[in-house]
Amino acid sequence: MTKPLLEVEDLRVRFHLRTGTVEAVRGVSFQLGRERLGIVGESGSGKSQTGRAILGLTPPPGEVLAKRLTFDGIDLLTASKRTLRTLRGGRISMVMQDPKYSLNPVMTIGEQIIEAYQAHVKASRAEAHDRALAMLEAVKMRDPGRVFALYPHEVSGGMGQRAMIAMMLVTEPDLLIADEPTSALDVTVSMEILRILDEFVSERGMGLIFISHDLKLVSSFCNRVLVMYAGRVVEELEAKHLREAKHPYTQGLMRCLPTLADDVHPLPTLNRDPSWAL
Amino acid sequence: MAGAPSLSQPSGWRAWLLSPEPGSRWQARLGRFYLGWRSFTRNPLAVMGLGVVVLLILVAIFADFIAPYSPVIGGDLRTQRLLPPSETYWFGTDDQARDIFSRVIYGSRITLWVIVLVALIATPIGLLVGTVAGYLGGWVDTVLMRITDIFLAFPRLILALAFVAALGPGIENAVIAIAITSWPPYARIARAETLTIRNSDFIAAVKLQGASTPRIILGHVVPLCLSSLIVRVTLDMAGIILTAAGLGFLGLGAQPPMPEWGAMVATGRNYLIDQWWVAAMPGLAIFVVSLGFNLLGDGLRDVLDPKAAK
Amino acid sequence: MLDIQNLQVIFGTGRLQVQAVKNASFHVEAGESYGLVGESGSGKSTVLRAICGLAPISGGHVRVDGKEVTTPRGKAFYRTIQMVFQDPYASLHPRHTVDRTLSEPLAIHGVKDAETRILQALREVGLGPSFRFRYPHQLSGGQRQRIAIARALILRPKVLLLDEPTSALDASVQAEVLNLLEDLRHKMGLTYILVSHDLAVVAHLCQRLLVMRNGESIEETTSAALRSGQASNSYTQSLIEASQGFSRDAPQPASSLAT
Known part of the structure; x- marks a missing residue:
């Protein structure tokens, strides 16, 4: 892999509301090759807004800023509407949560x-x-x-x-952004959907950004995982090394899920440290 | 949404109103009202509409003090008939030598009376029919909605005309006729709203607490239908005023010498070419008040029914 | 405590008839926590709704404390059995404050000391009195679900029907709510019936469970058996595998799973 497919540097998404400015994404940077990248976070972590910003689908009062946001050498921030339209749905596609x-x-x-x-x-x-x-x-x-x-x-x-x-x-497309593509589906069905996506990535060399709240699913499916919290990436790690996560938030997320493997009562809960959001 | 909002902290009574942890029922309710008021006042046209409506109410209350002359007893028929607007008669005088300004002022009482009565009669009927039909479904729904359809099938003014013709002309009968003809759309709206909420979990939850059907309808369904209905009734006010004026114009509403705006326009019709003010002044009053209610309704919709505003 | 035999639920009539539950039987002891597992369309939620009267019982028996339930259910029934819904955003009335939501059941059943009961209920679910006059939109998802639990418990029922109580919540909030539910059960000696699509959640909260598919019970098993990976039925086995996350090694034929 010589040149990354997608380069994101210091991506910020701001919403100017009457009550003030809210920054949903605060300086996210990553690079994506022809691989599976997972973005994990809880609701409000800015994971979906990150995916939307790449496609230029940030809803109206929002503003997207970045030091660098390029797809295959094309600057997505300065590109004309026309270029964006041909890219969108052509070379970059997006699958949303609910097909309905x-x-x-x-x-x-x-x-x-x-x-x-x-x-x-x-x-x-x-x-x-x-x-x-x-x-x-x-x-x-x-x-x-x-x-x-x-x-x-x-x-x-x-x-x-x-x-x-x-x-x-x-x-x-060269890049697919899948925003919670399986959350509305049954487990057995979602496994099939993932298998289909998996094939497209491995056989056609497509890049995939998989956005989900499900850490377990993402880590079993993706190569790399970005963990987001309060609009920032708190940790980036190889999926197979998830167990050795350093950030207390990632560790907490891992532990608070009940599993079939072990029986912990009560479940450890996540104590949110305000410093994570700084 | 995460991230630090750069919001300057409000202080004093505002902080109290906007408190995320209200300390009492009243504080919670007032806080909610204040938020609504804030988004209402963001729309200058709506505030203007509210201003017109408040003005109408004030004028109706203080008509005795505002009006310089009697609305019923005219002046000298030889010298004071059909005078154009002047400093003594702001809106001019009519064919009975009565001051039109005073008549318009007193007419506001009749208009307000009609509006309030129609709203008080039609809204509860429509609300009750609609929510009961929507919530119970089945044959109750079928029967109630077919009755509604029958009323909806006739143009409002024609139906009102028929009722007035049967009941006899007069302002009370006009009000009854208008009320009877205006509830069906409200029933439709209330039913549509009810259908969307009757299967929701919070209704199921209160059912599981053993609540009776009237309790569910009145305590849980009606409050949710009320806001869209208030918006609709406010928007309809203009139509109600026009219908009342129309009945007055046709001689089926208020009877002379009552200073009803529609009836005043009707008399002015005879002098339209040479003495335009006789018809124009009450017509202007009808126009301003109708517009006021429409603007108010639009503003209320933005506050109470954000879905419909889009 | 609760005995369900050959339960059938049929919606609609004629050509539009849907048999949501074809045959389900299980027995729950007092103080037990019982799970119903299945995918969408398995009829697991419908079983709960049939027990509490939100869905019709078209065949079979539902017995509470040995007594057949009556339709419509009486007030005494609702003091015995209460339910918590899946979506905390839909189960609270948007125009009612927490106070109103919690006082409604007390008013319906003519309970006197509403004031103290409301404050106590809030305390039980780990919320302070400062939450009392808030509207649902001023609460987070987890807080809303706590209010929903408080509402269900305020009449002091013996049985709580839990319909996917945590599936709309974030993972960290789910852990808190699961802990709260477990805690409450021990303190109040409650009986739970938990419906979920998530095997791990059911195994965490329940001792015994019933796997359902297409309106029929597939097999009754224990969470201990699930944990050790023992399942006599191939469908249960596939659910266990799917719950472990995505696996590239064992591609299953698509047709065996999709229905």
Whole structure:
């Protein structure tokens, strides 16, 4: 890996509200190659805002600042709207938590994948159609032909999320940002979804940012993990070395989860040190 | 959201109102009210609307002191008929040689009376029908909503006309007619709101405490429907004023010599070309008050019903 | 304490009929903590709702203290059994202060010393009197769930039905709420029925549990057996594996799991 795919340096996301300015992300820096990077944190840690800022999807009163925010050499902060549009959905894609809200309810799944494809790739309708079918097959949809003609409300949560992933990956992006892609799904289904994402990363060399609150899941799935707290990265470590985490917050997060392996009563709780947020 | 908000700490009574740990029921309620008031006053048009409505109320209360002449007894019919606006008669005089300004001032009482009565009759009926239908569902819902549909099927003014025709002309009957014709939309709104909350967990929780159905509807469902209904009623006030004026204009509302604005416009119609002020002045009053209620309703919606404002 | 036999729950009629619970039976002793585990659509939450009357009992028996429950449930029933819901953001009335939320059950059941009971309930769930007049939007998720627990306990019930009480909370807050629930059970001698999709949470709080799938009970087992990885049923086994996190080594055929 010579050049990182995504470089983020001192990323800040600010929201100017009537009551004052709130900084949701406060100086996050990381680099991403063609690998799986996990961003873990509890609600309000700024993990989702980090993912959104990269894609330029920060909601209106928000302001994104960074010393450096480049994707494959393209500066995402100064790039024109046009460039951003072609990048977004083309070379960078995002999968959200709940497929129910991310899919258009009045379009069939197949149509949506075709539309996503034709928005970025010049292709005939027939080509796009074949491509969409192939994509549905790639995400392990049984009977892709039937799913193609279904509307989002006619499929289960797991199928919907697979359709969403098919739509996001049909343009073969270099980078996928997955924001809690499996939190709304059952465990067994989410394992399948992860397996599909895993294949895309290892076979097509895609970069993946996996945002989740689930430390256990992230550490078993990703290569590297960023632990965020109050808008900052408090610790960055290799997933396999998670057990040797140094920061008390990471340690606390690890310990406070009940596990099948050991039976601790009462569970250790997390004493938040105000200095972590400084 | 994390991060240090750079908020200057409020002091004194403000801090007390905005306290995150209210010490009493009243402090909690006032704090909530204050927050609403703050977001309301951010909208200058809404404040203007509130100003108009407050002005209407003040004028109605103090009509006896404000009005320079009697609204009913005219002056000398030979010399004081249909005089244009002047320093003695600010809005001019009408065909009975009465001061129009005084009549408009006293007319505010009738308008306010109509508004208050309609609101007091129509809102509770609509609220009750809607929440009961929405919460109970089944055949109760079907029956109540079909009745609502029947009322909704007629244009409001036509239905009011029919009622007044049956009950006999007069301001009280006009009020009853308007109230009867204006509750169905409120019932619809209340029902729609109820449907979204009747399956929520907090309703299930209070059911599990053994609460009776009336208790759930009145104590838990109604408060949540009330805010969107208040907004709607306020916005409807303009329409109610116009309907009342319309009935007055057609001679079915207030009877002469009552200084009702709509009836005044109706008499002014005969002199529209040469003595424009006879119709224009009460018309202006109707316009200003209707606009005031509309602006107020818009502002209230921003505060009470943030979803709809978007 | 609680005896469920061949419980069936059917929603709707005719073509729209859905059999949410086909057949579920279990028995919970007084003072025990019992778990119901399954994925979405397994009918585990519906079982809870059927017990407390939020869902119809279409077949089978629900007995509390040996007595068949009546429909509608009486006030005495609600003084015996209370429920805590999954989403603390949805289970508190948005326009009611904590005080109003907690005083409502006392008013319904005509309890006299409301003042002291409310303060005591707040203390029990680890919140001070300063929380009494707050609105739900002034509370964090964990604090809301504590209020929901306080509301359920204020009538001094014997059985608490817990429907995914921690799945909407952050991990660190989950630990606090689980500890609180365990603590309360020991202090008050409560009986719990806990519904969760998270095996680790159920194993932490319960001794015995029932695995459900598609409205039917798959197997009854103990948390000790879960911990040692023993499960006679392959579905339970796959749940145990999935709860360990993602694994690249053992790719399972997709069709065996997705339904």
